[in-house]
Amino acid sequence: MIIYGGLDGKQCFSNIFLYNFSANTFTELIIPAGPKLVRIAHTTTVVGSQLFVFGGSDGRAFNNEVWTFDLLGKTWAVRGCAGSPPARRGYHTAAFYDGRLWVFGGMDTVREGFSDINVLEFGGSGYLGSVYVEHIR
Numbered sequence: 001m002i003i004y005g006g007l008d009g010k011q012c013f014s015n016i017f018l019y020n021f022s023a024n025t026f027t028e029l030i031i032p033a034g035p036k037l038v039r040i041a042h043t044t045t046v047v048g049s050q051l052f053v054f055g056g057s058d059g060r061a062f063n064n065e066v067w068t069f070d071l072l073g074k075t076w077a078v079r080g081c082a083g084s085p086p087a088r089r090g091y092h093t094a095a096f097y098d099g100r101l102w103v104f105g106g107m108d109t110v111r112e113g114f115s116d117i118n119v120l121e122f123g124g125s126g127y128l129g130s131v132y133v134e135h136i137r
Helices: none
Strands: 001-009 012-020 025-028 043-047 050-054 066-070 073-080 093-097 100-104 118-121 130-137
Touching: 001 050, 043 093, 050 093, 050 100, 073 130, 093 130
Parallel strands: none
Antiparallel strands: 001 012, 012 025, 043 050, 050 066, 066 073, 093 100, 100 118, 118 130
């Protein structure tokens, strides 16, 4: 299991931990110098050796950014979206299915909650391609 980010009530985190169920141990993944992407109320979805992080907050504001973290290269990259991106949100759910990242619901500081589904489509090279967004309402 992979655990990324979070909040202890005082500060937001950018740590990535790997949990081994058999050994009941946590190991922190050491990330070389680079961006420290702190997140709370986000989703992290594992696709191959990539973590796809969508939305959440940096402790100040919700966002609608898509970031990937390469577990092998230990590098972050922001992924741009074509079309109209989903609204900024946190506390949503995401799942990777059929080559797409499906984002369900969530909330922000203005709306009580979202009841939409957003489908983030990945270009011809699977999950490593450009990110395209298609809305389903």
